[in-house]
Amino acid sequence: MRRLAALVVLLAASWPSGLALAVSDPSEMLPDHRLEARAEAIGARLRCLVCQNEDIEDSGADLARDLRHVVRVHVAAGDSDRQVMDWMVARYGDFIRLQPRLTPLTVLLWAAGPLALLAGGLAAFLGLRRTGDTGPAPLAPDERARLDALLR
Amino acid sequence: MSGDRTDGAVATRRRLLTLAPLGLASAAGVGFWAMLSGMERGSFDPHDIHAPAVDRLVPSFALPDQAPGRGFSSDDLRAQTVPVLVNFFASWCVPCVVEAPVVAALAGRLPVWGIAYKDRPDDTAGFVARSAAASYARLAADRAGLCAIDWGVSGVPESFLVRPGGSIAWHLPGPLTDEIVAGELLPLAARLRR
Numbered sequence: 375m376r377r378l379a380a381l382v383v384l385l386a387a388s389w390p391s392g393l394a395l396a397v398s399d400p401s402e403m404l405p406d407h408r409l410e411a412r413a414e415a416i417g418a419r420l421r422c423l424v425c426q427n428e429d430i431e432d433s434g435a436d437l438a439r440d441l442r443h444v445v446r447v448h449v450a451a452g453d454s455d456r457q458v459m460d461w462m463v464a465r466y467g468d469f470i471r472l473q474p475r476l477t478p479l480t481v482l483l484w485a486a487g488p489l490a491l492l493a494g495g496l497a498a499f500l501g502l503r504r505t506g507d508t509g510p511a512p513l514a515p516d517e518r519a520r521l522d523a524l525l526r
Numbered sequence: 527m528s529g530d531r532t533d534g535a536v537a538t539r540r541r542l543l544t545l546a547p548l549g550l551a552s553a554a555g556v557g558f559w560a561m562l563s564g565m566e567r568g569s570f571d572p573h574d575i576h577a578p579a580v581d582r583l584v585p586s587f588a589l590p591d592q593a594p595g596r597g598f599s600s601d602d603l604r605a606q607t608v609p610v611l612v613n614f615f616a617s618w619c620v621p622c623v624v625e626a627p628v629v630a631a632l633a634g635r636l637p638v639w640g641i642a643y644k645d646r647p648d649d650t651a652g653f654v655a656r657s658a659a660a661s662y663a664r665l666a667a668d669r670a671g672l673c674a675i676d677w678g679v680s681g682v683p684e685s686f687l688v689r690p691g692g693s694i695a696w697h698l699p700g701p702l703t704d705e706i707v708a709g710e711l712l713p714l715a716a717r718l719r720r
Contacts, residue, residue, distance in 0.1 A: 423680040423681075424680070424681070426573075436644070436671075437671075437675075437680060437681065440670075440671050440672060440675055441675065443672070444672065444675055463578075464578055464582075465578065465579075465675065465676070465677070465678035466578070466678055466680065467574055467578050469572065469573050469574060479561075479572070482554070482557075
């Protein structure tokens with residue numbers, strides 16, 4: 375029990391602090407809040423090249439910290455969001471974008487969602503229409519007469 | 527007679543309608559096959575973070591001396607009349623230690639200009655003295671690691687072969703090996719000298 379408690383304390387002490395260091399080191403931030411917010415938005419769209427499934431704002435890797443710094447230098451110098459992205463893509467290729475660009479290669483990736491919706495809608499429409507027109511045929515007059523006789 | 531013709535037209539349309547999805551599916555299949563086989567051969571890599579360096583000019587920079595060598599700038603590189611291998615390394619990087627003898631063996635065959643990435647000057651000097659002392663024609667320090675980012679370096683060791691005039695001819699994001707040196711680097715450098 376004591377050992378378990380110690381483990382929990384250890385985990386609680388080590389895990390969030392490592393995470394927090396990456397994002398909220400005040401010395402990294404730009405003094406201007408508007409510029410800092412822009413830099414964070416750009417950083418959230420850039421892949422950390424070391425961890426590869428994290429953006430650089432969330433990553434604790436050294437290279438991610440340097441890239442955050444570079445983004446802030448460019449933003450402070452008055453570059454547009456697009457100029458900063460282009461600067462990064464020129465050096466590290468399209469893979470540094472966390473959101474893939476629309477190219478002939480990624481058309482199917484982007485279209486997959488709408489296509490699935492379209493296919494599902496079509497299937498649902500055809501399925502519903504089929505169940506709609508297969509109701510029982512109305513009874514003929516002689517059948518109706520026989521049924522009446524049986525039920526009497 | 528006219529009825530026959532419309533029946534024929536309807537039949538053709540129906541046949542086309544059944545073939546259309548098949549055609550679409552086979553086109554998509556061929557596309558996916560091309561992508562996957564390209565990924566297997568290495569000619570197509572959507573995760574490539576190193577593609578754009580080749581054929582670009584080296585970025586502008588000026589780096590200070592790193593003992594025992596003399597620092598250099600992008601102007602120094604562009605002024606060269608022979609191809610130069612620019613090698614990013616660090617004493618704290620294990621693959622760089624493995625690579626060091628390969629770099630040392632390039633002495634006399636290809637000028638190698640070293641850039642120490644995020645390293646303490648004393649550590650770099652010790653590393654060079656231990657391993658590749660003779661092979662770095664110039665040696666500069668990138669203590670902040672920001673020049674490396676401008677080159678597109680994502681982790682040491684990385685090497686770039688720079689043409690006379692300062693454009694990048696070849697990029698290796700990883701350690702040099704004897705096979706790569708003999709099979710790719712030296713033949714390419716020989717072609718560039720001509």
